Amino acid sequence: MDLGLTGKIVFVTGGSRGIGRATAVAFAREGAHVAFSYQSERGMAEETCAAIAAVGGTALPVRLDLSDPASMTDAVETVRARWGGIDVFVANAVQWPSALPDPERRFEQVPPQEWRDLLRPNVEGAVAVLQAVLPAMRGRRDGRIVLISSDVARHRGPGQPGLGIYGMSKAALTGLANGLIAELGGEILVNIVTPGFTVTERNLAVMPQHLRDRQAAHTPTGRLSTPEDVARAIVFLGSPANGNITGETLNVTGGV
Ligand SMILES: NC(=O)c1ccc[n+]([C@@H]2O[C@H](COP(=O)([O-])OP(=O)(O)OC[C@H]3O[C@@H](n4cnc5c(N)ncnc54)[C@H](OP(=O)(O)O)[C@@H]3O)[C@@H](O)[C@H]2O)c1
Numbered sequence: 009m010d011l012g013l014t015g016k017i018v019f020v021t022g023g024s025r026g027i028g029r030a031t032a033v034a035f036a037r038e039g040a041h042v043a044f045s046y047q048s049e050r051g052m053a054e055e056t057c058a059a060i061a062a063v064g065g066t067a068l069p070v071r072l073d074l075s076d077p078a079s080m081t082d083a084v085e086t087v088r089a090r091w092g093g094i095d096v097f098v099a100n101a102v103q104w105p106s107a108l109p110d111p112e113r114r115f116e117q118v119p120p121q122e123w124r125d126l127l128r129p130n131v132e133g134a135v136a137v138l139q140a141v142l143p144a145m146r147g148r149r150d151g152r153i154v155l156i157s158s159d160v161a162r163h164r165g166p167g168q169p170g171l172g173i174y175g176m177s178k179a180a181l182t183g184l185a186n187g188l189i190a191e192l193g194g195e196i197l198v199n200i201v202t203p204g205f206t207v208t209e210r211n212l213a214v215m216p217q218h219l220r221d222r223q224a225a226h227t228p229t230g231r232l233s234t235p236e237d238v239a240r241a242i243v244f245l246g247s248p249a250n251g252n253i254t255g256e257t258l259n260v261t262g263g264v
Contacts, residue, residue, distance in 0.1 A: 012150070012248030014039035017091045019084075021045045021072055021137065022101030024052035026208035027156065027242075030235035031098055032056055034243045036065025043087040043094075045072035045101060074103055074133030080140035087144065094144040096246040099137060099181075100156040103129035108214060109170025123173040130177035134184060142196075150248040151196030153188070155181045159204045159261050178202075182257070189255040197254040199245040203238045204261030228263030 018035045022028035023044025032044040033056070042060055046053035046069060053069040060067035068090055070083040087094055105126055134155070145151045160171045161178035168175070181200060188198045205211065205223050215223075224232050238260045244250055245258060 009249055011038050011243065013096075013243070016040045016095040016150070016248075017043070017087065017093060018096040018098070018246070019043045019045075019087055019094045019141065020098040020100055021074075022047075023056050023069075024049045025056075026210060027203060027206060027235045027238045028098075028100040029056045029059065030239035031100060031242045032067070033059045033063060033065075034236070034239040035096070035246070036060040036067065037063045038243060038247070039065075040096070041066050041068070041091055043068040043070055043083075043090070045070050045083055047071070047073055047101070072101065072137070074101055074129035074137065077136040077140065080137045084140045084144050093148050094141060095148055095150060096152045096154075097138075097141045097145065098154045098156065098242055098246060099134060100242075101133075102156075103133070104210075105171075105174055109168075111169045113170065115172060118173065126173050127177055130174075131180045134181060138184075138188070145196055151192070152246040152248075152250065153192075153196055153198045154242050154246045155185055155198070155200045156242070157181045157200050157202040157257070159202050159259065159264065161202065162259075185255060192254075194252075194254075197245075197250060197252075199250075199253060199255070200257040201238065201241050201245065202257055202259045202261070204233060204259070204264050206233045206235055206238055206260075208235055226264065227261070231262060233260050233262055 018040045020032045023032040024046035032042045036042045057067040070086050072083040073079045158178040160175040241260050
């Protein structure tokens, strides 16, 4: 299937590694021009540029900090100056919790500074980045936005203690998308992708093999998602091949 992405301008936040890098490369493979952001890992961003060049694509790395709205307008202006606008926006960058969840710590013990440091970039940052990007998307054909949430925003039951604030920041994207689809209608389609636990470099570093094996054993497909699995879902929803799907959530979780 031709996804219709040749020559489209794509902007992926958090493209220096993980799901964002796989997404940037996958869009480039489809013939899109790909801008992507990094926050601090310039060297990783250069690796993404090399991966995009390896599939014959053109890449534009820009620095963007979810806590700094000026960095967002600067990033968008850089993309505009190079390519004239943005057709597809993928809100993928994330501020992770500063430490891994401590199952022994009670919710009421989380200091306000700690949870605010997560909500500001992930919730306020999502609003600010969309406000920066939308003017560059208006009036173009085939506008597409894909917001990257997480399965922790919809899980109930055991298994995820200590992730409530992070999950809350991701669940907020659902309300945001509902408002956007009503406003943007057919001009820009807006969808959400929710990855489950994905085998990124970061997760390989922080989660021991035996816990990954246990997680895979509880996954109906019998394996964890790769960044490329998630990227393919994002690329489809972010392409003109997605003709009339808006306001939907696509779970890439192996059936969890
Ligand atoms: N991996 C999973 O298992 C999983 C599961 C569910 C949902 N998700 C979601 O999928 C998305 C990608 O996750 P990932 O695991 O691929 O992430 P990752 O590999 O840790 O990469 C995070 C990206 O975000 C950037 N970033 C970090 N803090 C930032 C900030 N404050 N402002 C701007 N950019 C910042 C990083 O830039 P630098 O490289 O410069 O630091 C990097 O490009 C996220 O929205 C995440 O919530 C992931």
